Amino acid sequence: MKPSTSKIVLSIFLSALLLVYMQKELEEINPSMGVESVGNATASLLFSQNFEGSDPLASFHRLELGARHSLNVVERPGGGGKAARYELRPNDPDVKGSRRVETTVVKRKVEKEMWYAFDIYFPADGYVDEENDEVITQWHQSDMGSPSASLRTRRGRITMTVRDEQDEKEKIDLGPVTKNKWLNIVMHMVHSYGSDGLTEIWVDGKQVLSRKGGNLFDGALPKWKIGIYKSRWASEATTVDKRVLYFDNVRVGTAGTTLADMTSETVRSNPVRTKLVEESVHQ
Numbered sequence: 001m002k003p004s005t006s007k008i009v010l011s012i013f014l015s016a017l018l019l020v021y022m023q024k025e026l027e028e029i030n031p032s033m034g035v036e037s038v039g040n041a042t043a044s045l046l047f048s049q050n051f052e053g054s055d056p057l058a059s060f061h062r063l064e065l066g067a068r069h070s071l072n073v074v075e076r077p078g079g080g081g082k083a084a085r086y087e088l089r090p091n092d093p094d095v096k097g098s099r100r101v102e103t104t105v106v107k108r109k110v111e112k113e114m115w116y117a118f119d120i121y122f123p124a125d126g127y128v129d130e131e132n133d134e135v136i137t138q139w140h141q142s143d144m145g146s147p148s149a150s151l152r153t154r155r156g157r158i159t160m161t162v163r164d165e166q167d168e169k170e171k172i173d174l175g176p177v178t179k180n181k182w183l184n185i186v187m188h189m190v191h192s193y194g195s196d197g198l199t200e201i202w203v204d205g206k207q208v209l210s211r212k213g214g215n216l217f218d219g220a221l222p223k224w225k226i227g228i229y230k231s232r233w234a235s236e237a238t239t240v241d242k243r244v245l246y247f248d249n250v251r252v253g254t255a256g257t258t259l260a261d262m263t264s265e266t267v268r269s270n271p272v273r274t275k276l277v278e279e280s281v282h283q
């Protein structure tokens with residue numbers, strides 16, 4: 001028996017309706033697919049390290065260090081668990097053409113919009129102020145020379161250096177290098193060579209920078225490093241003979257992360273252990 005034309009039309013109509021419905025279902029499911037909620041943290045938190053677990057340094061993407069004193073997990077100054085202690089001396093072995101003890105936190109997972117945070121402690125006896133500067137965190141693009149954005153210290157002040165061209169740089173004062181006290185620094189960046197770039201910074205919950213505009217050279221997205229890089233020591237001495245810094249609660253989030261996610265105490269006690277190691281160098 002041949003089906004009537006009206007039955008065929010009705011069948012096609014119902015099939016089309018079912019397809020539309022299934023497509024809608026898929027779209028509703030997809031946003032959460034592949035994203036896991038990690039502990040009590042937001043799903044957009046990519047990395048969180050409080051140095052309390054076993055082998056915490058292995059969670060970094062890469063270590064750049066030259067001596068035994070360069071990087072160690074130690075008791076946190078002031079108590080409350082462990083922290084990472086970075087130390088740099090003028091006669092340390094050469095690492096990538098200069099004096100540095102730096103850890104790359106994230107590289108290939110960096111997206112256009114990112115959140116970065118850490119607690120940092122400058123000991124008065126290991127971090128005496130001087131005229132010559134050093135980098136304490138940087139966003140570095142492969143084969144692009146100097147970092148497009150970095151936090152530096154000089155003469156007892158913390159400065160953000162940001163640029164989108166090699167020969168143009170903007171230095172913004174963010175406040176004093178407070179000694180013997182933990183500081184919490186949160187950085188929100190829309191990495192861009194163009195006018196849609198954004199750089200926001202909070203120190204101890206207070207916003208100290210909101211800058212629109214390019215913060216990246218015209219090229220690939222950067223990797224994010226923390227630690228100490230003092231280029232002057234590669235060629236000459238300065239007025240100090242060491243730099244000691246402690247880092248704790250290092251975090252990285254992608255778009256959708258909030259300031260609260262980057263500073264919450266809940267995450268501090270429930271670290272996200274995201275293994276990002278692709279290569280580790282112990283020299």
Ligand SMILES: [Ca+2]
Nearest residue numbers: 050081082248
């Ligand atoms: Ca800790």
